[in-house]
Amino acid sequence: MVLKVNPNRMELMKLKKSLKLAQKGHKLLKDKQEQLIRNFFEIIKANKELRKTVEEKLIKAYKSFLVAKAVMGEEKIEEAVMMPTLTTDIKYGKQQIMNLKVPTFDVVTSGEILSFGLSGTSVELDNSVKIFSQVIRDLLILAEKEKAIIELANEIINTRRRVNALEYILVPNLKETIKYIGNKLNEMERSNISRLMKIKNMVQEVQ
Amino acid sequence: MDILVVGQRDSILGFKTIGIKTLFWEEKTVSLKALKQNIDEGSKIIFVTENLFLDIKELMSFYFGKLYPVFIPIPDITGSQGLGYENIRQLVIRALGTDIFGENEGGRDR
Numbered sequence: 460m461v462l463k464v465n466p467n468r469m470e471l472m473k474l475k476k477s478l479k480l481a482q483k484g485h486k487l488l489k490d491k492q493e494q495l496i497r498n499f500f501e502i503i504k505a506n507k508e509l510r511k512t513v514e515e516k517l518i519k520a521y522k523s524f525l526v527a528k529a530v531m532g533e534e535k536i537e538e539a540v541m542m543p544t545l546t547t548d549i550k551y552g553k554q555q556i557m558n559l560k561v562p563t564f565d566v567v568t569s570g571e572i573l574s575f576g577l578s579g580t581s582v583e584l585d586n587s588v589k590i591f592s593q594v595i596r597d598l599l600i601l602a603e604k605e606k607a608i609i610e611l612a613n614e615i616i617n618t619r620r621r622v623n624a625l626e627y628i629l630v631p632n633l634k635e636t637i638k639y640i641g642n643k644l645n646e647m648e649r650s651n652i653s654r655l656m657k658i659k660n661m662v663q664e665v666q
Numbered sequence: 667m668d669i670l671v672v673g674q675r676d677s678i679l680g681f682k683t684i685g686i687k688t689l690f691w692e693e694k695t696v697s698l699k700a701l702k703q704n705i706d707e708g709s710k711i712i713f714v715t716e717n718l719f720l721d722i723k724e725l726m727s728f729y730f731g732k733l734y735p736v737f738i739p740i741p742d743i744t745g746s747q748g749l750g751y752e753n754i755r756q757l758v759i760r761a762l763g764t765d766i767f768g769e770n771e772g773g774r775d776r
Contacts, residue, residue: 496762503758503766507751514746521743524680536679546685549668549711562733564711570685588683595669595684602711602738608754612761614733 462636466643474640478633485625491557491620498556499611506604513597520590539580544570545588547595554607561607561616564599568592609646670704672697672722673715677742691718710734715742716749720769 462472528536545568552563667687671678675690682688689704691697702725705712714722719739726737733741739750759765 464679499758499761501767503754508756509751510754514741514750517740518743518745520680521677524683525743528679540679540682543685545683545685547667547669558678568684578704584683587680591680592684595686598713598738598740599669602713602736605738605750605754608757612757616763644766 461634461639464636466577466640468644471637471640471644474637476631477582478637479628481625481629481633485622485630486621487620488625492615492622495557495611495615495618497558499608499615501613502604502608508600508609509597509601509604512600513594516590516594520587520594523583523587523590527581527587530581530583536584537597544589545592546570546629547592547600556607556611557614562603563605566596566599591614607618667713667762668678668708668710669775672701672708673713673718673740673742675707677715681690691715691721701725703757703776705729711736713738713740715740716747717742717744719749719753722738 464472464474531539548567550565550567552565554561566651602656670687670689671681672689673691678688685702687709688696689700698721701712701722705744714737716739722737729735729737739753741747755765755768
């Protein structure tokens with residue numbers, strides 16, 4: 460599609476400049492897209508392994524808790540977990556992947572791990588608590604990775620849209636317009652020459 | 667408390683022992699409301715058991731594109747159904763336009 464511009468030299472120069480810029484931008488964005496995809500692959504691969512191990516650990520933790528519940532009975536366990544003194548919180552950080560700032564999570568635990576008395580609770584529960592406090596660390600790493608994947612995926616989609624817009628719309632439009640203006644200017648030049656020739660003839664005839 | 671674990675009581679009671687906020691899933695509309703309230707109160711990282719993941723899909727799409735909250739599927743006590751994996755796979759398909767997890771790893775490039 461030819462852009463709506465006045466066909467003159469000034470516009471031509473302007474358009475040529477912006478074409479150059481668009482092509483440069485396109486190349487840069489294309490490079491960025493490639494690098495993003497490369498990073499994306501790396502993270503996905505790591506995440507695949509991580510998820511598998513974390514899920515296994517988590518199921519182990521569930522099982523240990525189930526055993527504790529079986530040993531102690533529903534009510535006792537309810538009582539034991541009612542008021543945990545251990546608090547688990549997150550420390551946020553930032554990690555940079557290309558131009559993206561991805562949050563990182565770190566576990567901060569405070570308080571006594573075993574918040575319940577020694578009597579009345581079983582060894583299994585103690586074990587379970589320990590396993591859970593390890594698992595939460597892994598779970599947060601998993602969350603961090605998956606968040607990074609989501610952000611990266613969005614960025615890739617955006618970048619691709621931009622690359623495509625430049626490649627298939629802006630650059631062809633600019634090229635076509637430049638060609639159109641060139642043609643128009645040439646045409647004007649030609650018509651000017653022929654007019655001059657005609658006038659010259661007329662003047663000569665009069666003399 | 668920024669971490670929240672959502673799931674059936676039997677599955678996630680253990681998280682309570684280490685002082686993590688838990689939301690026991692009971693009835694869909696009630697629990698969804700509670701979950702939303704928790705998010706409004708500042709829960710940022712939300713682990714959801716896989717069997718509930720479909721139920722909260724609508725809520726998740728509401729927060730799509732925002733930095734927080736992050737929803738992460740975790741297996742419940744009956745084991746993993748591979749939903750977390752599937753979730754990532756969908757994302758990959760959307761981002762790259764191709765299913766690299768398909769049969770062979772690495773697949774063909776876009």
